[in-house]
Amino acid sequence: MKLRVGDLAVGRAGDKGSVLDLTLVAHDEHSYELLVQRLDEHTVARLLRHSVPGPVRRYTVPALHAIKYVAPNALPGGVYASLHPGLHWQKAAIWLLLDLCIEGAEVNLPKEACEGRTNES
Amino acid sequence: MRNLVCRIGSGAGFAGDRVDPAIRLAASGEVDVIALECLAERTLLPALKARAVNPHMGYDPRLRRRLAPLLPVAHANSCKILTNLGQANPTEAGNEIIRLASDCGIRGLRVAVVHGDDVLSLADKIAWDRPITGTLVGAHAYLGVGPLAQAVAEGAHVVVTGRVADSALFAASAIAGLDFGETALAGALTLGHLLECSGQLTGGNFEPIGGELLSAGDYAKLGFPLAHVYSDGSAEISLLKDAPGRLDVETCTLQLLYEVHDPSHYATPDLVLDFTSVHFELLGRNHIGVHGAGSRGVPPTLKVSGFVEMPGWIADVEIGFAGTRALERARRAADVLRLRLAEWTESDLAIDLVGVDSVLRAGALPLLARPAELRLHVSARCSDLADAQIVEDEVYALTLSGPAGGCSLRSERRPRVEVVDGYIRASHVPTQVAWSTS
Numbered sequence: 001m002k003l004r005v006g007d008l009a010v011g012r013a014g015d016k017g018s019v020l021d022l023t024l025v026a027h028d029e030h031s032y033e034l035l036v037q038r039l040d041e042h043t044v045a046r047l048l049r050h051s052v053p054g055p056v057r058r059y060t061v062p063a064l065h066a067i068k069y070v071a072p073n074a075l076p077g078g079v080y081a082s083l084h085p086g087l088h089w090q091k092a093a094i095w096l097l098l099d100l101c102i103e104g105a106e107v108n109l110p111k112e113a114c115e116g117r118t119n120e121s
Numbered sequence: 122m123r124n125l126v127c128r129i130g131s132g133a134g135f136a137g138d139r140v141d142p143a144i145r146l147a148a149s150g151e152v153d154v155i156a157l158e159c160l161a162e163r164t165l166l167p168a169l170k171a172r173a174v175n176p177h178m179g180y181d182p183r184l185r186r187r188l189a190p191l192l193p194v195a196h197a198n199s200c201k202i203l204t205n206l207g208q209a210n211p212t213e214a215g216n217e218i219i220r221l222a223s224d225c226g227i228r229g230l231r232v233a234v235v236h237g238d239d240v241l242s243l244a245d246k247i248a249w250d251r252p253i254t255g256t257l258v259g260a261h262a263y264l265g266v267g268p269l270a271q272a273v274a275e276g277a278h279v280v281v282t283g284r285v286a287d288s289a290l291f292a293a294s295a296i297a298g299l300d301f302g303e304t305a306l307a308g309a310l311t312l313g314h315l316l317e318c319s320g321q322l323t324g325g326n327f328e329p330i331g332g333e334l335l336s337a338g339d340y341a342k343l344g345f346p347l348a349h350v351y352s353d354g355s356a357e358i359s360l361l362k363d364a365p366g367r368l369d370v371e372t373c374t375l376q377l378l379y380e381v382h383d384p385s386h387y388a389t390p391d392l393v394l395d396f397t398s399v400h401f402e403l404l405g406r407n408h409i410g411v412h413g414a415g416s417r418g419v420p421p422t423l424k425v426s427g428f429v430e431m432p433g434w435i436a437d438v439e440i441g442f443a444g445t446r447a448l449e450r451a452r453r454a455a456d457v458l459r460l461r462l463a464e465w466t467e468s469d470l471a472i473d474l475v476g477v478d479s480v481l482r483a484g485a486l487p488l489l490a491r492p493a494e495l496r497l498h499v500s501a502r503c504s505d506l507a508d509a510q511i512v513e514d515e516v517y518a519l520t521l522s523g524p525a526g527g528c529s530l531r532s533e534r535r536p537r538v539e540v541v542d543g544y545i546r547a548s549h550v551p552t553q554v555a556w557s558t559s
Contacts, residue, residue, distance in 0.1 A: 006328075006330070007330060008330070009330070010327065010328065010329060010330060010371050010375060011375070012326065012327070012375045012379055014379045014380035014381075015380065016380055016382075016542075017250075017540055017541070017542050019382065021380060021381065021382060023375055023378045023379065023381075025371055025374045025375055025378075027330055047484070048484075050482070050483030050484055051481055051482050051483050051484040057382075059382075059383055059384055059385075061378070061384050061396070061397050063397060063398065063399075063400070064374050064377070064378075064396075064397075064399065064401075065374075066374055066378055066384070068378060068381070068382070068384060070382045070383075077539040078162070078538075078539055078540040079163075080163065080535075080537075080538045080539065080540070081537065081538070081539050082500075083435070083469075083470070083471035083500035083501075083502070084471065084473070084479065084480065084500070085437070085439070085473055085475050085479050085480075085498035085500065087163075089479075089480050091326075092480045092481060093481070095481060095484075096481055096484040099484075099486060109483070109484060110486050110487060
């Protein structure tokens with residue numbers, strides 16, 4: 001069965017200087033544990049590296065069912081130095097996580113695994 | 122035993138935030154103070170430039186738009202106002218508020234101006250995260266609750282300042298009534314952090330699982346949060362009874378962790394906060410209790426934001442395509458530009474298809490249907506305005522010498538600005554409170 005991360009958790013992206021931070025808050029304990037298990041630091045770093053540079057650090061807050069991914073060099077020079085169209089593209093960066101697809105032990109970008117599913121609307 | 126200390130309304134979460142929610146909070150009589158956060162990283166730079174041109178400017182140019190309707194309502198309801206809309210010039214903001222009070226017929230309004238955040242003259246005492254390669258045009262430290270709480274305790278009706286930690290701005294009016302010790306202060310600062318982004322706590326920038334949106338009418342009149350703060354640092358957050366929005370454990374948890382890195386070490390000027398023990402409790406519809414924030418002591422330094430101007434400009438130029446094969450024509454146009462702008466290195470030139478993958482790039486969802494219309498966007502770092510003109514001209518030349526139907530052009534230039542973080546010992550940053558009365 002394919003699971004979209006955004007069906008298990010709500011999320012929001014933030015930024016400070018060159019640091020991108022992504023927050024997931026799981027809907028319940030079971031979802032939280034699944035996300036902690038599948039979205040480890042290494043997996044998320046591998047998936048994010050297509051879109052943002054640098055390493056990723058993960059923090060978990062079990063009491064709040066929350067997981068943070070912090071990428072300290074993701075926004076080189078801060079948001080004003082970006083060559084993306086318009087300012088603040090990074091506010092959409094949480095969809096890099098919300099649209100990830102979990103299938104068994106695999107986690108993939110939507111292109112590879114969730115095609116046709118996450119675009120239903 | 123906990124006592125109610127004060128009732129705080131969140132009236133603005135950035136300089137351009139809506140004006141009307143704060144007026145509704147003040148008019149309700151259900152808040153003792155409204156905090157207005159009007160100074161993001163981005164806001165300070167134009168303020169510094171305005172001050173350099175005219176020493177009487179450099180505060181939020183929207184001051185009158187925001188405060189002209191709010192000040193009389195707040196005054197009539199004994200509601201204080203705390204704000205950082207002083208930006209790069211709190212003194213002149215204070216003077217303008219006194220003039221505004223006089224224009225509104227308000228006499229005896231006590232305005233406190235808090236100074237000290239501008240630390241450019243102390244630049245040799247700042248430890249920067251990385252070497253500064255451009256021109257440092259401003260350096261502002263994030264002040265803590267101290268001078269703000271002092272101004273409130275000494276009877277200010279309006280407190281205006283420049284750079285200050287958002288947690289401090291929103292918590293300052295509660296400080297005098299808190300129990301002794303770090304636990305109560307940690308609770309109040311945590312509440313301040315929760316309130317600092319206005320509608321982002323109450324259903325804005327929030328998509329629940331399942332994706333159900335608020336109605337357009339609800340977003341358009343989204344209520345901003347208010348909170349009852351208690352002496353032990355616990356709080357209850359709510360919306361006005363008739364205010365649309367969504368305030369629940371999920372919206373609160375997302376805001377608690379927003380722009381936080383290590384949740385067990387969130388540094389504010391006053392305390393390093395530990396959010397891992399925070400507990401939210403649903404008390405009723407749009408009514409949340411919060412307690413349990415921990416403290417890891419007082420940090421030795423204040424954070425400083427440095428604004429660095431780099432030489433050159435960024436050119437932003439767009440061209441549209443529509444109709445059958447619009448995607449193919451746009452992609453071909455992008456390839457043409459890569460050939461024509463070959464002098465730009467890959468790291469100084471971005472060519473994106475807006476509507477396809479310009480935001481998330483490789484992480485974008487797959488394209489399941491051909492876009493009926495789309496835009497090609499070019500951003501290029503340029504050493505001077507002449508080079509920026511070349512970028513614009515090359516995009517515009519596509520209309521005659523590129524794939525058919527290039528249309529809907531627009532072109533902008535922006536200066537190259539970077540924000541650098543630094544740290545300065547709090548003891549090196551003196552603060553003052555200056556008073557005036559209408």
